[in-house]
Amino acid sequence: MEEAWYRNAIFYSLDVETFHDGNGDGIGDFAGLTEKLEYLHGLGIDCLWLLPFYPSPNRDNGYDVMDYYNVDSRLGSLGDFAQFLNKAERLGIRVLIDLVLNHTSVKHPWFQAARRSPEDPHHDYYVWSPKPLPHDKSELMFQGEEERVWTWDKKARKYYLHRFYREQPDLNIAHGPVRAEILKIMAFWLRLGVHGFRIDATQALIETYGLKGFTRKQGLQFIGELQAFARGRRADVLLLAEVNAGVGEMNTFLEGGRLHMLFNFYLNQHLFLALATGRRTALERALDRLPALPPNQQWLQFLRHHDELNLRLLKPEERDRVFSVFAPEEDMRIYGFGIRRRLVPLFGGPGRWVQLAYSLLFSMPGAPLLRYGDEIGMGEQLRLPGRASVRTPMQWSDAPKGGFSDGAGRTVAPVVARGPYGFVQVNVARSQQDPGSLLNWLERLISTRKQCPEIGNGRYFKRVAADRALLLHGFEGAKRRLLFLHNLSPEPVLATWKELGFRAGEATGLFADGAADDDPDGIRVAGHGFRWLSIHH
Template identity: 55%
Template structure:
């Protein structure tokens, strides 16, 4: 089971630059992160996903990489990284890092060499055209920011392909030399102890859009090459793909269990928010039924929010509008036509019962749960910040100035801390909540502990359970033992009836309150408004 550790991991995502500043320059760093490992271990985190920490001009939050083999000097040194890895390993915490190889920074030495000399070996590391073809507007990743996927470079005398910002030229994945370099990058970080990679923009690695010589089958084969390389270097390392694609395309990333180990569950995430907006369990049931069956070694990564916008593009326009009206009614809360740039607590109007319901639901869905930094304390967003930065504010550690993130002057911070209102650091922070036994962070620690005890949710076969209440979503995950979970999506209390085998009984494991023990003769299960209950199903 060691190689399947990811199936029951508790994953926590963070950006080093906004987590903890150790030297007072206003920027988080690896020494600061290392000091915070006890906090992460204490709440039960078993795997960290680090956003890009490589040298970068930061046009796109570090996703425009200048050097794949180093650490951004603002964040520390390679030595600091190695010490962080050692301390994480001492606490039983694995680390996966972002692998950003769809594109580089325009300032990367490869691109600089490519634009200066068309005979350079690096020229073919990128995709060029003197007369670029027409493109579909839907290929723009940042509509209303960029108006083309081709940018003219006067020094090169040609256009280069970029699906993201024009400062991020696409790599030519059909070039064997580029593939070889990608494997070297993975090999480098595996030698430093990482347990795998989150593959950024995975669909663009295998679609070959704009690459004349691209062969779709050959590009998809590169995912198998990556898997084979990673497994040969470290048998328990994983590949996690960011691929927000239709259900019929998902198999291209999992293969027969020989490509990606994990995928973000974008589809189920969108159905979950539609179900929350409508308060109808059938929506979530439809989402689960829409997902393809996975090879046994593969896994979904479930989440409430991550570092980008909450994408709704797999929903119809009418469905998107329902979610917008429920959780992002103002235009300033939306981004890129199909996205929401908010954190969960403000979306739920700060209602603790609803916040708990959503995280209980996400943690119990079949797959592995992901938390974004700050979710354990209920951080909010800053809509005055541009674009995606609204949900990328510094971690709030205490009620000290700058939320304990840094002792630098406020105007020197890498990003402003939320300092006012209901979600200001004076009210929402780790230190204050740790002293309160009824706080969200203590509830979250209990949720994580319960999830670790219910490993059937990560490895078991699942089925939807029918109920007589349309607002209640019920499902069961079964391995050697069965876990049954109920969630009431409505703002009214109810009682539900489940059809169970006569020799089975339900024993409470976790819930929104202390319920009376079930009377197995009645078959009726009470739930509060926005209530949730987790059970073990045992023989009588």
């Protein structure tokens, strides 16, 4: 089977409204994003994942959709979107868009029609009940912000179901016309030229709570129909699923080729646990449990994205350990299981520790994802509420408003202006001029990763070192083996030749932290150091 393009792609996530303002109104837009595509091309990005850009009241960062067939007027027009797609295609950058299937906005015309009468065709687009059904509050998506999943609607004189905010009523996936509408939405955007979809809250699509006569099996069958439908309209389409679950549940969504790609939340959380403890145990265990995937499926690996750093899959004591290291203050945490901080501040600055984390990310089985701004070391804005702390405007230069907007008015969100992560100190222009910047270092890492297709396609293997701080893993390809050495401890460690499985002179260095030296007995790796090696057959 031919290799799928996404198995070795470099992904980049951004929100159009916070990336670049092209018309000076203080809000990022498609005109501004189009201007910056060369920057992303130069960085080495293969695929852009765009957060929702549909018309929305923005109660939930655009995930409360009012119209699935249009662009929010604040961000431009469908014509602007088409121009953006055309330029992205010329630069070889594919585009994924968010497909929000679990819910709409209360202001969506479907819901407004549904409220008016039970006889309206749209009434069954949503889930209604004369009284709230029992529900486990521990399963609330936004603990501390929402206390229930049923809300009374005065006009309908019924309760409607919402697993997220009350302004986001759940769509009734059990209803055939809803499923048909979803296929129409996909066809529309595929026809415009997108390369696929990131399916929001995929697990919610197989939830049977509140639905009559709908089974988990039917939900999984529908997900398979989405993939078949999309593949029939674009042979190289990608369906990327958000599934925050353990290996067993993730396998459920991969079985039978239902979906092409999954965010690997399981590995992400155990990676941070390993970084917090300075021991490989948690990460190695997670890697051992991951199944090998066929050529048309892949993991998407990440460190941070637009939401909180979610630690829900860890045990309480493990979560507390991660909190104590990376979010020691209460206002750095959210929902009881998440961290609302940007990547570089988590590690205390753009030094060896964050480079170690990136090296781990890019050497994991799967394809890596970068979040906008993390490549220059942007910081969070903790005085903003909730998840907004990590959704501040991109910092392009030391010009007013960080070069995000040249307008006189306010920006869509406050630009980080003070402290060590303020836009005067941290911005793209300054980073590009500094040979030692995180941005320039990441460009070299991305270039190296592109020269290592074995990571996306090869057979994963591991070697075990005596020192528990040292992770040794690699990939076997048709012509070579790659081996990665990562020291999770701040103290130097030695990997002996016996542990490495080869002798001096049998490997070529590909990438390193700059402080790892060969030793007569093996390879000595500095604290929080790493090495990428190519071993000759």
